Amino acid sequence: MAKSDGNGLRVVGRAQRKVDATPKVTGETLFADDLSFPQMVYCKTLRSPHAHARIIRIDTSRAEKEAGVLGVLTGTDLPIPFGILPVSQDEHALALDTVRFIGDPVAAVAAVSEEIAGEAIHLIDVEYEQLREITSVEDALANPEPRIHDYGDSGNLHKLISLEFGTVADGFDAAHLVREDLFFYEGSTHLPIEQHAAVAMYSADHRLTLWSSTQTPHYVHIALEKVLEMPASRIRVIACPNGGGFGGKSDPFSHEIVVSKLAMMTGRPVKATLTREEVFYCHRGRHPTHMWVRTGVTKDGHITAMHFRTALDGGGYGSYGVASTYYTGALQTVTYQVDRYKFEGARAFTNKPPCGPKRGHGTPQPRFALEVQMDKIAEQLKLDPADMRLKHLVPADSLTANYLRVGSMGLAECINKVVTGSNWKERFRRLPHGRGVGIACSSYISGAGLPIYWNNMPHSGVQLQCDRSGGVTVFCGSTDIGQGSDSVLAYIVAEVLGVDPFEIRVVTADTDLTPVDLGSYSSRVTLMSGNAALQAAERARELIAPEVAKQLDVPTSRLVFAESRVFDGENPETGTTFAEAVQAAEAAVGTIGTVGSYTPPASAGRYRGSGVGPSPAYSYSAAVVEVHVEPDSGIVRVPKVWIAHDIGQCINPTTVMGQVEGSVYMGLGEALMEEMAYRANRRVVHKCPSMLEYKSPTTLEMCEVETYLVTDPDPNGPFGAKEVGQGPLLPIMPAVANAVYDAVGVRVDEVPITPEKVLTALKRKANGKEGGGRYGPTHFPEIPWPDPTRVPPPWEGGDGKAIRPSDEDAKAAAVAQPERQH
Amino acid sequence: MAKNRKGPLTKAHISFELNGEHTEVAFAPHKTLLEVLREDLRLTGTKHGCELGECGTCALLVDGRPVLSCLVLGLACAGRSVRTVEGMASAAGLHPLQEAFAEMGAAQCGYCTPGFLLTAEALLNGNAEPSRDEIKDALAGNLCRCTGYIKIYEAVELAAARMRGEDARPAEKSLYGEV
Ligand code: FES
Numbered sequence A: 001m002a003k004s005d006g007n008g009l010r011v012v013g014r015a016q017r018k019v020d021a022t023p024k025v026t027g028e029t030l031f032a033d034d035l036s037f038p039q040m041v042y043c044k045t046l047r048s049p050h051a052h053a054r055i056i057r058i059d060t061s062r063a064e065k066e067a068g069v070l071g072v073l074t075g076t077d078l079p080i081p082f083g084i085l086p087v088s089q090d091e092h093a094l095a096l097d098t099v100r101f102i103g104d105p106v107a108a109v110a111a112v113s114e115e116i117a118g119e120a121i122h123l124i125d126v127e128y129e130q131l132r133e134i135t136s137v138e139d140a141l142a143n144p145e146p147r148i149h150d151y152g153d154s155g156n157l158h159k160l161i162s163l164e165f166g167t168v169a170d171g172f173d174a175a176h177l178v179r180e181d182l183f184f185y186e187g188s189t190h191l192p193i194e195q196h197a198a199v200a201m202y203s204a205d206h207r208l209t210l211w212s213s214t215q216t217p218h219y220v221h222i223a224l225e226k227v228l229e230m231p232a233s234r235i236r237v238i239a240c241p242n243g244g245g246f247g248g249k250s251d252p253f254s255h256e257i258v259v260s261k262l263a264m265m266t267g268r269p270v271k272a273t274l275t276r277e278e279v280f281y282c283h284r285g286r287h288p289t290h291m292w293v294r295t296g297v298t299k300d301g302h303i304t305a306m307h308f309r310t311a312l313d314g315g316g317y318g319s320y321g322v323a324s325t326y327y328t329g330a331l332q333t334v335t336y337q338v339d340r341y342k343f344e345g346a347r348a349f350t351n352k353p354p355c356g357p358k359r360g361h362g363t364p365q366p367r368f369a370l371e372v373q374m375d376k377i378a379e380q381l382k383l384d385p386a387d388m389r390l391k392h393l394v395p396a397d398s399l400t401a402n403y404l405r406v407g408s409m410g411l412a413e414c415i416n417k418v419v420t421g422s423n424w425k426e427r428f429r430r431l432p433h434g435r436g437v438g439i440a441c442s443s444y445i446s447g448a449g450l451p452i453y454w455n456n457m458p459h460s461g462v463q464l465q466c467d468r469s470g471g472v473t474v475f476c477g478s479t480d481i482g483q484g485s486d487s488v489l490a491y492i493v494a495e496v497l498g499v500d501p502f503e504i505r506v507v508t509a510d511t512d513l514t515p516v517d518l519g520s521y522s523s524r525v526t527l528m529s530g531n532a533a534l535q536a537a538e539r540a541r542e543l544i545a546p547e548v549a550k551q552l553d554v555p556t557s558r559l560v561f562a563e564s565r566v567f568d569g570e571n572p573e574t575g576t577t578f579a580e581a582v583q584a585a586e587a588a589v590g591t592i593g594t595v596g597s598y599t600p601p602a603s604a605g606r607y608r609g610s611g612v613g614p615s616p617a618y619s620y621s622a623a624v625v626e627v628h629v630e631p632d633s634g635i636v637r638v639p640k641v642w643i644a645h646d647i648g649q650c651i652n653p654t655t656v657m658g659q660v661e662g663s664v665y666m667g668l669g670e671a672l673m674e675e676m677a678y679r680a681n682r683r684v685v686h687k688c689p690s691m692l693e694y695k696s697p698t699t700l701e702m703c704e705v706e707t708y709l710v711t712d713p714d715p716n717g718p719f720g721a722k723e724v725g726q727g728p729l730l731p732i733m734p735a736v737a738n739a740v741y742d743a744v745g746v747r748v749d750e751v752p753i754t755p756e757k758v759l760t761a762l763k764r765k766a767n768g769k770e771g772g773g774r775y776g777p778t779h780f781p782e783i784p785w786p787d788p789t790r791v792p793p794p795w796e797g798g799d800g801k802a803i804r805p806s807d808e809d810a811k812a813a814a815v816a817q818p819e820r821q822h
Numbered sequence B: 001m002a003k004n005r006k007g008p009l010t011k012a013h014i015s016f017e018l019n020g021e022h023t024e025v026a027f028a029p030h031k032t033l034l035e036v037l038r039e040d041l042r043l044t045g046t047k048h049g050c051e052l053g054e055c056g057t058c059a060l061l062v063d064g065r066p067v068l069s070c071l072v073l074g075l076a077c078a079g080r081s082v083r084t085v086e087g088m089a090s091a092a093g094l095h096p097l098q099e100a101f102a103e104m105g106a107a108q109c110g111y112c113t114p115g116f117l118l119t120a121e122a123l124l125n126g127n128a129e130p131s132r133d134e135i136k137d138a139l140a141g142n143l144c145r146c147t148g149y150i151k152i153y154e155a156v157e158l159a160a161a162r163m164r165g166e167d168a169r170p171a172e173k174s175l176y177g178e179v
């Protein structure tokens, strides 16, 4: 059993295995596709071959007659729309009358074998009337008709946002230097190695059970209730361990609803496992984003004003898109002080697979733009980019211009760690041609301050059971997607109750058995379910302690729970086993069970749109990337990354390291190669829906990583812990771009930074052409921005509300919720 | 395509050695080894990420050599010896590679893990002390989306050292980071 370290913690902060490590290395862990049941049948989906079309007629009769086919579904069988956000309930399990991207689900078949189901879908005859496809943001702006959806801000513009915190024009007037830059961030996809799968079972007593590879069983539960028009109490959703998610399994999906309906129709268990090609069509990945940034700075790099514009290519459905759009403007203010800030964001519908939340959700794009621009500014001001950043950090315990409350803030130490570790001062601008280093920083939320649908209940709940044998079981709705959330629950309860984490049973992600946790998204689980577990465990200790205190005749304040014992801290021999302690408590007060829950603190912003950005705590990261650029080929190689992450407090440093290294890896993929690309001139066919063609880093591309974990416990985190799953990805892409500039003197203002782009920029530089030494966008789409909602920043006497709020603003402000259904 | 299929296809029948045990199985003859294992033998430890030979997730050993089981017909395995992740642990405990993967956090979601374990085992069988570059080369056909591969290399190195009889422990900085 663990020894206590300096801060009195015995489990938290120690490197150890995950509680589910053994079943994961033996192959015992059951993922959704590993499940099978007697009489199970298989589902296949017919998908649209057209990017945009009206369905004139569907004839399923040939498929229905096929031997082995048990059920066929089309859109009219599931006519109720759904979607992850209350404001964009725009999806149908199967297209009702319109298909909106190649791969959009149209019809489904259940059959006794996967082969028969796969053949039968091609016996379904669909007559389409093709509509003009909308291929890009610019195309959407130029062609308000035909509309992809009949809702949204106008034509094919889904969402328009305009917010101004202080008058940016004044800030630009006060600046020594004002820079304008254009950037583009290509879309990319999650590529979890596990293809999505779901199995549904409907019992004779009318209960539905769905097992699925989902990160958000609670939201799937709600979607099933709505679409199937069934009481939620008769629906049970179990999230199987996910074989990677990264945000790609966070929406309720067509196949989850379809197998449920087919199970109800056929009375047989029904399984659907998507092919890899179908996983590409599900997508919900990174939004391709155009950006325009104007920033004003003083001589020493202090930001007097920033005006940030983003235009997101949303694909065919809403998904998380409204939140994604807000996120492209929310977190610019939490790293370096920004005196005045204006954000304009737009999301367009296009006829491509829908974009949504991928690791970093809406923030990698603006972070790329901001950090590359900082590098350009530092160069113009003749400042070291690390020093310039260090000078203007947002102070701990402060409010930003857009009313985000920053608590602990360890970015200075992060920068110092990577600057020292990489020998930055000796290498920046001093390496031979072709080699370079670049620096970038970032910040991320530890969970969103507000839930996805409006309610004032806790975001995470835990039930704890202590039985007479000394066994402890933790029940929580959280979903382990590989990040180790089951282990976090066990470690925290073990810390408080002084038992071995591997003795604790963890029951998670089952809507029948576990209290609601909103899901594994927005880096919320360690902080929120961790706090709920902490509260439940502390309550259990409070139930148990008085009885032990009585027996041992010592005050409860002297009791120590450790090493599976409860004992007198001043006289450790005097004590009982944990099991005896539970028995004594059970004899005195009855069955020992407790609950814990967590609700984030209220956010400071009270304006419409203030719901996206607030978080109980912000993590910080800084990275130095070294690159080798071959001037003849434009090939960029990354031998090494130094990264420091302000984690607050590690619950388990080894799993934290794993998240940092995994984030560096995924960032490298986005920086150098990953792109969700379409053949725009060929009816927006996906260019490469396969793992071979969608380039992602293998062992041969992955770099060496030196990781520094900066700990500075945050008062809002359990034991001070903040997030790590997403933040460390953010600095990688801009640090690579900045390093490429250091190596060969060209700016690639977009990702991925492919050899072609580097080579083009090098040629332009050599030719002394206009825009010499740069590859990147040359214009930003013309967008009809609305008048901004004006909110004075805190230092201009603002109270978090908009000036002259309209009725709508007042209503929204009252609940500080940007987008909700009334 | 079997548009007018009258009845079930006649099943093929093979016998082979599976994790050291003589095994007989009947299956639809078009099935891959991956499908035979998962569907007909209910051994779901072998996973899949593409079923097209692109991700390495389904890797296992046939006659001691790493093979992508999604590309091999079940029929081709008659008389051969197949080793899957289910064969790695024994009553005596986990295989040193499994132990090291668990210890280093080399299995995050764990979905790619069986493929990595068996590919790494084949490497170590032929090379008791592989360099970092040799490990990278051997694992280049296996994709992992979670770990960034680093903990996987470290786990393979740790297991290799222990299999050579060394009393190896993880480096402090691999578990706790740089100071
Ligand atoms: S499943 Fe066999 S290589 Fe991907």
Ligand code: FES
Residues within 6 Å of the ligand: A193, A243, A244, A482, B106, B107, B108, B109, B110, B111, B112, B113, B143, B144, B145, B146, B147
């Ligand atoms: S551990 Fe998740 S894919 Fe490798």
